[in-house]
Amino acid sequence: MFWDQESETLSRPALEALQLQRLQQTVSRLAARVPFYQQKFAELGVGPDDIRRLEDVRRLPFTTAADLRAIYPSGLLAVEADEPVRLHTSSGTTGKPKAIFFSRNDVNTAADMIARSLVAAGITRADVFQNMMSYGLFTGGLVMHYGAERVGCLVIPAGPGTSERQLMLMQDFGTTAVHILPSYALYFANYLEQKGIDPRKDLKLRKAFVGAEPHTEQTRKRIEEAFGVDVYNSYGLTEMNGPGVAFECEQKAGMHLWEDCFLLEIIDPATGEPLPDGQRGELVLTTLKREAMPILRYRTRDITSVIAEPCPCGRTHRRIHRITGRSDDMLIIRGVNIFPQQIEQVLMSMPQVGRNYLIIVEGLDDLTVKVELSDRGFDGQVEHLAALQNQLVEKLKAEIWVRPKVDLVPPGSLPVAEGKAKRVLDKRSL
Amino acid sequence: MSATSLLAVFVENKPGQTARITKILADANVDLRWVTIANSGSFGVMKFLVDKLEAGLQALRDKGLMVSLLEVLVVETPNRPGALQSVADLLGRNEVNLANCSGFVANNRAILILEVQELALARSVLEKAGLRPMTQEEMLRL
Numbered sequence A: 001m002f003w004d005q006e007s008e009t010l011s012r013p014a015l016e017a018l019q020l021q022r023l024q025q026t027v028s029r030l031a032a033r034v035p036f037y038q039q040k041f042a043e044l045g046v047g048p049d050d051i052r053r054l055e056d057v058r059r060l061p062f063t064t065a066a067d068l069r070a071i072y073p074s075g076l077l078a079v080e081a082d083e084p085v086r087l088h089t090s091s092g093t094t095g096k097p098k099a100i101f102f103s104r105n106d107v108n109t110a111a112d113m114i115a116r117s118l119v120a121a122g123i124t125r126a127d128v129f130q131n132m133m134s135y136g137l138f139t140g141g142l143v144m145h146y147g148a149e150r151v152g153c154l155v156i157p158a159g160p161g162t163s164e165r166q167l168m169l170m171q172d173f174g175t176t177a178v179h180i181l182p183s184y185a186l187y188f189a190n191y192l193e194q195k196g197i198d199p200r201k202d203l204k205l206r207k208a209f210v211g212a213e214p215h216t217e218q219t220r221k222r223i224e225e226a227f228g229v230d231v232y233n234s235y236g237l238t239e240m241n242g243p244g245v246a247f248e249c250e251q252k253a254g255m256h257l258w259e260d261c262f263l264l265e266i267i268d269p270a271t272g273e274p275l276p277d278g279q280r281g282e283l284v285l286t287t288l289k290r291e292a293m294p295i296l297r298y299r300t301r302d303i304t305s306v307i308a309e310p311c312p313c314g315r316t317h318r319r320i321h322r323i324t325g326r327s328d329d330m331l332i333i334r335g336v337n338i339f340p341q342q343i344e345q346v347l348m349s350m351p352q353v354g355r356n357y358l359i360i361v362e363g364l365d366d367l368t369v370k371v372e373l374s375d376r377g378f379d380g381q382v383e384h385l386a387a388l389q390n391q392l393v394e395k396l397k398a399e400i401w402v403r404p405k406v407d408l409v410p411p412g413s414l415p416v417a418e419g420k421a422k423r424v425l426d427k428r429s430l
Numbered sequence B: 001m002s003a004t005s006l007l008a009v010f011v012e013n014k015p016g017q018t019a020r021i022t023k024i025l026a027d028a029n030v031d032l033r034w035v036t037i038a039n040s041g042s043f044g045v046m047k048f049l050v051d052k053l054e055a056g057l058q059a060l061r062d063k064g065l066m067v068s069l070l071e072v073l074v075v076e077t078p079n080r081p082g083a084l085q086s087v088a089d090l091l092g093r094n095e096v097n098l099a100n101c102s103g104f105v106a107n108n109r110a111i112l113i114l115e116v117q118e119l120a121l122a123r124s125v126l127e128k129a130g131l132r133p134m135t136q137e138e139m140l141r142l
């Protein structure tokens, strides 16, 4: 089954010719309209005329998350200011988010990519699609919603409600497919078991789309067994429209990356040099079809590799392996994006807190923050420590929206983080 | 000085902590005269009255423990029921917050250890009521 068979099965030469044409158009528009890229092109001495072959993309500048944050809130608009119809943001590590603007055509293109992806996984208009991702600024809600609607499914915009409500919707409307965070899927499986509900008999679920957080093949299997469904991996990021950048087909063997919309490179994250197919490195993406805010060579910080072999499904767009790492340390706990830096900010605002801390995530998303006291953090009174502990819990809750357990420990008792302090211990077996 | 200092040691609530701390003090030839442990969930504070304050402090710090000196007021009360209550009332009437209070009987003498924020105020209140706080030396002679 195909949503857009012609585009999805273009011969490689035709696909690459289309990519080159769209890359040239993109670079021309950026050179004419976007001061950020005009300056970068000038620094590198490169311009639209230099893009003669696809490999010439390597002459173009990278764009980083820091660039997008620095330009916030104006974005890198390549259209008139009244042209965009949609704004999404992705949360920032240092307080500032990244703002991504969509034109009407961009909204449509994103929906088409989702439609391709869902149909590739066997979704039809007969499906009842419950989207359990957060709606709002996060793309996992609206962007997926538009795509599923485009396929013709009945879409239930459930959002991240309580398990009780999710279950009620599934039972009342006969949900057949869900879009869900893998960690929440495991939690929800547990919930169903406690309620004495057997999803195979009591629900009509047949497919689950998981994404928005890295997970392992083992987690996929656990979800499949728990619900009796097929689980499809997906990849996306707000900067590249959100979900729908790459999706698994029914083969469930790597995610087809829609190469007519995105030019993909795998680079060595340390040197920026290109890596051959099959080798693991950082995924770098260039938008090829975006109007409102084209982005060149975006450093996703996600680690993957390209599967160059043709897929039995017939799609010619190459696949990428599941993401095996992230260069930034974002944690997703109970569906909330948490950056260790947010926790650090709170801790470091308290004079009684020392330099070292350790963030531990275990079990079903239980967050513990071990905090070393500073030398002046202890006056001999247990009441003051208890008050400090409560204060830290409340301040962290206000900052990260998840209530952590806070353990106070003496100075020097935590392992000293070396170099790039890795102060996160994620013991979840996802 | 009529205030007495205790050694207050931060302890994590895990097995063997009490033994470890008392051994450090014993190895430094520091005698324990009195001890109390205050717990709060995952951690607690052990408070010691010791004969050699500086030596005890140093020994514990050398082993990486977090130690603080805690100034307290020590008074002797008549060894009879209700004595503690009357001291607490006295302080309360004079708006002294009693953070902690513990007591023991040594050689038939009833001793109260009072932890307060307002040391000077508490001392004058006690003295006016005829309860003179003991010095560290007097404490150790008990």
Ligand SMILES: [Zn+2]
Binding pocket: A249, A250, A251, A256, A311, A312, A313, A314, A315
């Ligand atoms: Zn395929």
